[in-house]
Amino acid sequence: MSESTTTCDEHGPPPDLEAQPVIVEVRNVNKAYLRGSHIIPVLQDINFDIREGEFLALMGPSGSGKSTLLNLIAGIDKVDSGTIVIGGVDITALGETELAHWRATHVGFIFQFYNLIPVLTAYENVELPLQLTGLTRAERREHVEMALSVVNLAHRMDHYPSQLSGGEQQRVAIARAVVTDPTILVADEPTGDLDRASAKEIMSLMCRLSRESGKTIIMVTHDPKAAEAAQVIRHLDKGYLNHANS
Amino acid sequence: MRVPVSYSFRNLWTRRLTTILTASGMALVVFVFSAILMLAEGLQKTLVDTGSWDNVVLIRKGSQSEVQSGIERLQASVIETQPEVAVGPGGRRMLAKEVVVLISLPKRGTDKPSNVIIRGVSGESLSMRPQVKLLEGRMPKPSSSEIIAGESVSRRFTGAGIGETLRFGMRDWTVVGIFDAGNTGFSSEIWGDADQLMQAFRRPVYSSVIFKLRDASAFDAFKARVESDPRLTVEAKRETRFYADQSEMMAKFLRILGMSLTIIFSLGAVIGAMITMYAAVANRTAEIGTLRALGFQRRSILGAFLMEALLLGFIGGAVGLFLASFLQLLTISTLNFQTFSELAFSFTLTAEIVWQALLFSLVMGFVGGVLPAFRASRMKIVDALRTT
Numbered sequence: 001m002s003e004s005t006t007t008c009d010e011h012g013p014p015p016d017l018e019a020q021p022v023i024v025e026v027r028n029v030n031k032a033y034l035r036g037s038h039i040i041p042v043l044q045d046i047n048f049d050i051r052e053g054e055f056l057a058l059m060g061p062s063g064s065g066k067s068t069l070l071n072l073i074a075g076i077d078k079v080d081s082g083t084i085v086i087g088g089v090d091i092t093a094l095g096e097t098e099l100a101h102w103r104a105t106h107v108g109f110i111f112q113f114y115n116l117i118p119v120l121t122a123y124e125n126v127e128l129p130l131q132l133t134g135l136t137r138a139e140r141r142e143h144v145e146m147a148l149s150v151v152n153l154a155h156r157m158d159h160y161p162s163q164l165s166g167g168e169q170q171r172v173a174i175a176r177a178v179v180t181d182p183t184i185l186v187a188d189e190p191t192g193d194l195d196r197a198s199a200k201e202i203m204s205l206m207c208r209l210s211r212e213s214g215k216t217i218i219m220v221t222h223d224p225k226a227a228e229a230a231q232v233i234r235h236l237d238k239g240y241l242n243h244a245n246s
Numbered sequence: 247m248r249v250p251v252s253y254s255f256r257n258l259w260t261r262r263l264t265t266i267l268t269a270s271g272m273a274l275v276v277f278v279f280s281a282i283l284m285l286a287e288g289l290q291k292t293l294v295d296t297g298s299w300d301n302v303v304l305i306r307k308g309s310q311s312e313v314q315s316g317i318e319r320l321q322a323s324v325i326e327t328q329p330e331v332a333v334g335p336g337g338r339r340m341l342a343k344e345v346v347v348l349i350s351l352p353k354r355g356t357d358k359p360s361n362v363i364i365r366g367v368s369g370e371s372l373s374m375r376p377q378v379k380l381l382e383g384r385m386p387k388p389s390s391s392e393i394i395a396g397e398s399v400s401r402r403f404t405g406a407g408i409g410e411t412l413r414f415g416m417r418d419w420t421v422v423g424i425f426d427a428g429n430t431g432f433s434s435e436i437w438g439d440a441d442q443l444m445q446a447f448r449r450p451v452y453s454s455v456i457f458k459l460r461d462a463s464a465f466d467a468f469k470a471r472v473e474s475d476p477r478l479t480v481e482a483k484r485e486t487r488f489y490a491d492q493s494e495m496m497a498k499f500l501r502i503l504g505m506s507l508t509i510i511f512s513l514g515a516v517i518g519a520m521i522t523m524y525a526a527v528a529n530r531t532a533e534i535g536t537l538r539a540l541g542f543q544r545r546s547i548l549g550a551f552l553m554e555a556l557l558l559g560f561i562g563g564a565v566g567l568f569l570a571s572f573l574q575l576l577t578i579s580t581l582n583f584q585t586f587s588e589l590a591f592s593f594t595l596t597a598e599i600v601w602q603a604l605l606f607s608l609v610m611g612f613v614g615g616v617l618p619a620f621r622a623s624r625m626k627i628v629d630a631l632r633t634t
Contacts, residue, residue: 076539076627097543104541111631115536119256131250132541176540 007229008055008207014231015053015214023183023216024050024073029082031068042068044239046082050184050232055210055217057230064236066220067188073218074186075103087183104132108177110187114169116161122148122172123157129180147175151205167198174205178215185209187219191226203229249542249550257526258557265558268522271515272562272610273569278511280570280603282504284593285578286497292591293493296430297485300462301374302330304455304472304480311492312346313363316451319343321478325455330468332458334373341457342371345440347447349414351403362399364414365432366440374458378432383408383423386439393438394423398577406436415446431489456485512610515562519614523555527622534622535630544623551619552612559611563604570603571595 008014029046032039042065050056058066071077073084075091083092087106094102108129109115116125126147130140148154151171161169170190177185190206191199207229209215219230227233235242258265297303304325305315317325322343325331332340345366350359365371372378372385386392395406400421405412412419419438427433444450459465469482483491527534534547573593 071628074539076631100538100541100543103539109536109539111536113532115532115631117253117533117536119253119260120250124250124252128250128537129540131248 008211008231011204011207012211014211017051017054017231020051020053022049023052023054023087024218025083025085026050026069026073027083027085029069029072029084030080031065031072031077032080041239043072043236046241048234048241050216050218052216053210053214054232055206055230056219057227057233058218058220058236059222059224059227059233060236062222063238065239066236069236070186070188070218070220073184074107074109075099101132104129105180106183108180108182108185110170110173110177110185110190112189112192114161114166114173114193116169116172116176118161121158121160122153122164122175125161125172126157126176126179129176133180143179144175147179148172150178150208151175165198166194167201170194170198170202171205174202174209178209178213183216185215185217187217189221189223190219191221191223199223199226249537249546251553254550254554254557257530257554258561261526264522264525265561268518269558269562269565271518272559272607273566275508275511275515275610276563276566276603276607277570279504279508279606280567280595280599281573281593282500282508283599283602284570284573284595286500286504287596287599288591288594289500290490290493290497291594293431293489294486295377295428295489296432297487297489298374298376298458299484299486300332300459301485302457302459302465302468302482303485303488304482305453305488307473307479307481309481312344312453313348315346315453317343317453317455317480318451321480322452322455324475324477325457325472325480328457328468328472330457330459330461330464332460334370334458338370339457340370340374341455342368342374343440343452344368344371344454344456345444345447345449345451346453347415347443347449351406351412351414353402354404357404360403362403363435364393364443365435365437366443367437368440371437371456374456375427375432377430378425378427381424381426383421386422386437388439389442390439391417391419391442392422393419393436394425395421395436396433397424397426398433399436400424412436415443417446431492455480508606512606516610516614519555519558519611520617522558523551523615523618524621526554527551527618530622531625531630531633534625535627535633538625538627539631548619548623551622552615555611555615555619556608557611559607559609559614560604562610563607566607567595567600567603 026046026048029043031043032041046069058069060066068077072079079092083090089102091099091102123144126144127140130143145154148157151174153168153171153175156164156168164172191202194202203226206217210217221227304317305312306317309315326339326341334340347364348361349364351362352359381397386394400406406421408421408424410421465484472478472480472482537547574595577592
């Protein structure tokens with residue numbers, strides 16, 4: 001992991017969050033898992049807002065519920081109670097099909113282990129989310145090439161994931177996450193599987209997306225140095241959100 | 247929106263060894279399935295091609311074949327005078343009174359005996375069967391103990407070659423000609439003079455009367471009249487129908503045998519496909535989670551895995567059919583249960599068999615893939631992503 005702190009300042013000044021509208025409202029969210037006959041609370045009464053253009057880092061020890069919270073905001077898991085409103089849409093009220101449609105247009109995913117489809121080329125991986133839109137093949141090509149050029153991998157578009165390094169695979173995953181121009185980017189330990197240099201490169205790319213493109217990013221990380229790139233850091237502990245923000 | 251087909255195709259390509267092994271199992275089943283259908287088709291085609299649409303065969307009512315039939319000379323004369331009988335060059339009626347007997351002859355090489363049809367023919371027999379052509383030698387002289395042998399018989403039976411002598415009906419018969427009848431049942435027959443054969447076998451009656459219709463559409467009226475004529479106890483059939491009926495029992499037997507074998511084999515192939523597809527789902531759980539997270543619906547995942555199983559089935563089907571197509575080069579002989587005579591025929595591949603075999607292979611792929619595909623589509627996104 002990176003030894004030197006990654007700051008985003010070289011990519012421009014941070015946005016004035018107070019002037020930005022709230023894009024994510026998390027209200028009274030509770031989530032518990034059933035393990036055998038035991039109910040294990042994972043998130044308890046979570047309340048917070050994320051403003052448009054905010055780069056938020058969610059931190060906390062293992063089992064604190066940060067990934068669960070990220071999954072709830074990304075619409076791939078369901079709350080037990082409470083609401084999550086994103087861009088004016090209460091995603092906790094959406095059915096499965098509507099939620100899938102919503103994810104396709106509003107969420108970009110960046111996973112710890114990249115989660116690229118191994119049998120598809122970099123180009124095809126990035127094109128995947130666009131298959132869910134009504135774009136023509138030519139329009140899709142234009143979007144994919146642009147996304148790959150943003151992550152500086154346009155020259156590797158015909159390579160399969162196995163032909164790319166970890167850092168390159170994560171850059172392809174970032175291109176896949178941004179290609180649909182989603183409302184929010186969710187990143188779960190995006191540097192967790194990378195060497196120091198690659199991690200720094202990925203964080204630099206995330207900074208560019210935040211500062212230059214104004215993307216709203218919610219990142220879960222264990223790494224305090226990676227978290228320092230974020231404008232806002234929130235801590236979770238044993239399912240509770242620590243309201244003393246960094 | 248569907249997951250791209252290339253995803254399914256490339257997953258099969260990536261797991262080449264598993265794909266080849268699974269598809270091979272399916273190919274074997276499709277090979278057996280196609281071979282049996284080709285066998286039945288070849289048998290039917292051979293016998294149906296034996297007949298002509300505008301020829302009519304009359305045999306004794308209730309007889310299953312010419313061998314069991316008997317038509318008295320007087321009855322044959324009544325039929326000969328019917329107005330539907332075509333008149334050929336020189337004013338001759340295009341009608342043949344034939345006698346059919348079964349004899350047992352030793353096969354070349356093994357000396358094992360097998361039944362062969364001896365057909366006693368009359369003047370018009372040859373002209374009514376344009377598919378029968380003399381390959382070598384000459385036609386038998388009338389009222390002589392000369393015979394001609396079908397090409398298939400001359401090749402496979404001792405003493406049936408040109409210039410050789412066969413002993414049956416307490417006489418020696420000299421083979422003076424070899425005829426080719428294409429892929430028809432006549433190729434498996436020996437022809438001689440009808441009157442000589444009737445004397446030799448002490449048969450006072452003909453086996454059948456065959457004639458060419460003056461007007462092919464007049465068959466139904468002729469049939470109705472002749473079958474209700476109290477002087478005649480005969481049954482009239484178009485020659486094509488007559489020979490198709492001859493193949494029915496054998497073809498049905500082959501189909502039942504083939505289907506039984508195919509069903510047993512296909513169970514194994516389907517289980518193989520199911521294991522392959524379950525393994526594919528287990529190995530790609532994280533991929534499934536990723537696709538779902540990106541916004542692909544459950545039905546898209548179901549479709550992608552079903553597509554993969556169908557492709558697997560299609561590959562197996564195409565390979566099985568390709569291999570089965572080489573069977574067309576083989577000619578086999580078997581006993582026709584209906585006539586108790588040896589019949590040589592080829593495996594015949596038709597468009598319908600291709601279609602049936604491919605459909606069958608797709609059904610195997612579908613059955614093998616449907617449960618694993620359902621499992622893939624029912625996974626919870628979070629659980630699937632956790633297996634990374």
